[in-house]
Amino acid sequence: MSAPIIALDGLLVRYGKFTALHGVDAIFSGGSLGLLGPNGAGKSTMLRSILGLVRPTAGTAQVLGVDARKSGTELRRRIGYMPERDAYIGGFSAVRGLAHLAEICGFPKDDAMLRAHDVLHFVGLGEERYREVSTFSTGMRQRYKLAAALVHDPEVLFLDEPTNGLDPQSRARMLGLIERITKDHGLHLVLASHLLHDVERLCQEVWVMEGGKMRLSGSISDLTAAARGARRVTIANDQGAAFHAAAEAAGFACSREGDGRSFVVHHEDRVVEPDEIFRLAQNNQMVITSIRPAARSLEDAFLEVLEGE
Ligand code: ADP
Numbered sequence: 001m002s003a004p005i006i007a008l009d010g011l012l013v014r015y016g017k018f019t020a021l022h023g024v025d026a027i028f029s030g031g032s033l034g035l036l037g038p039n040g041a042g043k044s045t046m047l048r049s050i051l052g053l054v055r056p057t058a059g060t061a062q063v064l065g066v067d068a069r070k071s072g073t074e075l076r077r078r079i080g081y082m083p084e085r086d087a088y089i090g091g092f093s094a095v096r097g098l099a100h101l102a103e104i105c106g107f108p109k110d111d112a113m114l115r116a117h118d119v120l121h122f123v124g125l126g127e128e129r130y131r132e133v134s135t136f137s138t139g140m141r142q143r144y145k146l147a148a149a150l151v152h153d154p155e156v157l158f159l160d161e162p163t164n165g166l167d168p169q170s171r172a173r174m175l176g177l178i179e180r181i182t183k184d185h186g187l188h189l190v191l192a193s194h195l196l197h198d199v200e201r202l203c204q205e206v207w208v209m210e211g212g213k214m215r216l217s218g219s220i221s222d223l224t225a226a227a228r229g230a231r232r233v234t235i236a237n238d239q240g241a242a243f244h245a246a247a248e249a250a251g252f253a254c255s256r257e258g259d260g261r262s263f264v265v266h267h268e269d270r271v272v273e274p275d276e277i278f279r280l281a282q283n284n285q286m287v288i289t290s291i292r293p294a295a296r297s298l299e300d301a302f303l304e305v306l307e308g309e
Contacts (some may be wrong), residue, residue, distance in 0.1 A: 004029045005156055005188045006050060010059030013045050013212075020045040022212045023059060027157075032189035034199030034220075034266050037209035037303065044084065046209065047158055049144045050190075051081055054257040063156060076119025077105050080149035084160040087145055088133040093128040094120055094144055098151045104151035112151075123177060139170030156188040159180060163198055178202055191270045200298045203293060208305055223301040230266030232294035233277055236287035237261065246284045264294045 006028040013021040021042050035043045048054040050061045052068025052075060060067055066075045089097045095116045102112035120129045121144040128136070134143055142162060149157055150292045162178065163171045179202060182189045193199050199206060200220060210218040216223070235243045240260040247254040252272065265272055274291045281288045 003062070005064060006033075006190065007062045007065075008046075008050075008059070009061075011046070011049060011061050012058040013042075013049055013054055014057045020212050021049070021056075024212075024214050026207060026214055026217060028190070028205065028207075030188050032191065032203040033114040033203060034203035035190060035209065036196065036199055036206055037194070037215075038163040039194060041209040042212040043209055044160060045212075046083075047160055047192055048189070051075070051079070051158065057091035077152060078154055079156045079158060080152070081158045081300070082145045082149040082160060082162055083278060084164060087148065088141070092133065093130045094125055094133050094136075094147075097133060097144075098147055102151045103149055107152065113173070115151050115153070119151045120144075122150070123147045124173070138165050139167070139173070141175060142166060142170070143177070150181070154187065156190065158190045160192045161194070162191070163193070163195065175201060196297075196299050196302060203300055206298070208302060210306055214299070220298055224298055227278055229271035230264050230294040231272045231274065231277060232257070232262060232290075232292045233265050233288060234262045234290045235281070236242075236289055239286045240285065243281070243286055244281055246286070250280055261289075266294070 004027050006026070008026045010023045010025060011021055011291065012019070012023045024046065035046065037043050045054060046076065049056050051065055052072040055069065059223060063075055064078055065077070068075050089100065092100065095113070098116035098119060102115045103109060106120055107115060117129065120126055120224050123146055125143055125147065128140065133141065136144060146159070146162065149159070157176065163174050166174060178191070181187050182202065189202065190197060191202055203220060205219050206217065208296045224229065240256070244254055244256060244263065247263065247265055252267055254255060255264050256262070257264060265277065277291055278288060
């Protein structure tokens with residue numbers, strides 16, 4: 001059996017007296033993983049200890065079965081890391097900087113240059129390849145950082161807040177690129193972000209961090225499944241309380257939302273069909289104004305966990 005992509009075993013990191021990670025255990029077997037949590041949750045610290053850039057106080061972090069503390073060089077060849085902050089060599093053109101990185105990772109000079117051209121073309125910087133990176137716009141620098149994480153053909157890609165500071169158009173472009181990398185090129189992805197929508201779009205699995213602890217982990221489809229088969233029903237004015245009572249009497253679980261006219265109606269062991277809601281309303285002389293599927297969003301699951309205490 002091949003090693004998991006990431007295995008954390010009691011990973012504990014202290015900065016002086018401050019504990020940034022409180023002994024985290026987790027396994028990521030492959031595909032794409034979103035690392036979510038508010039600022040200060042410990043996401044970067046976790047990424048940096050996985051990559052061997054921060055020394056754990058206790059416990060271990062392995063990637064592809066390799067402990068970064070023991071085999072940092074091997075690991076850096078097999079993974080790509082896009083840090084949150086700007087990262088480029090001053091005075092170098094885009095293509096020269098990337099070829100340099102590929103050479104450091106063991107590519108012969110000519111191959112390194114070819115890889116640099118290819119990957120700049122892939123991120124849409126082909127025409128700008130001879131420009132100094134310091135003259136790039138924010139969006140271009142983010143795409144350059146992505147190219148730098150890919151140039152040595154890694155197996156796993158780690159991205160730290162890749163859409164930070166981007167306008168909507170650049171953000172859409174960056175998300176599209178990441179999607180192609182994972183879907184078309186089959187790389188495993190670990191994406192640290194505080195943007196739920198980015199994670200929901202790109203990842204199958206999430207780890208939710210808060211205060212240096214793992215608060216929730218699992219597949220996004222499981223986390224959003226709680227309300228699957230449920231319906232969000234809106235009823236005419238003044239009939240909310242009566243509808244609530246009638247739905248419960250008919251054996252549905254019914255929870256009221258906001259204005260008192262909207263309800264999430266579900267059944268423990270089956271899908272709620274719109275027809276039965278219409279029949280229920282008809283039998284009780286009520287008027288339904290809308291029925292929609294009521295899938296729980298990742299945001300609902302996330303807020304539930306973070307507000308749970
Ligand atoms: P996130 O990436 O989720 O925003 P970080 O891992 O950057 O979280 O930070 C977690 C906590 O650790 C924060 O409270 C931060 O201030 C603290 N921290 C991060 N890096 C250092 C450091 N080098 N020295 C001291 N404290 C740090």
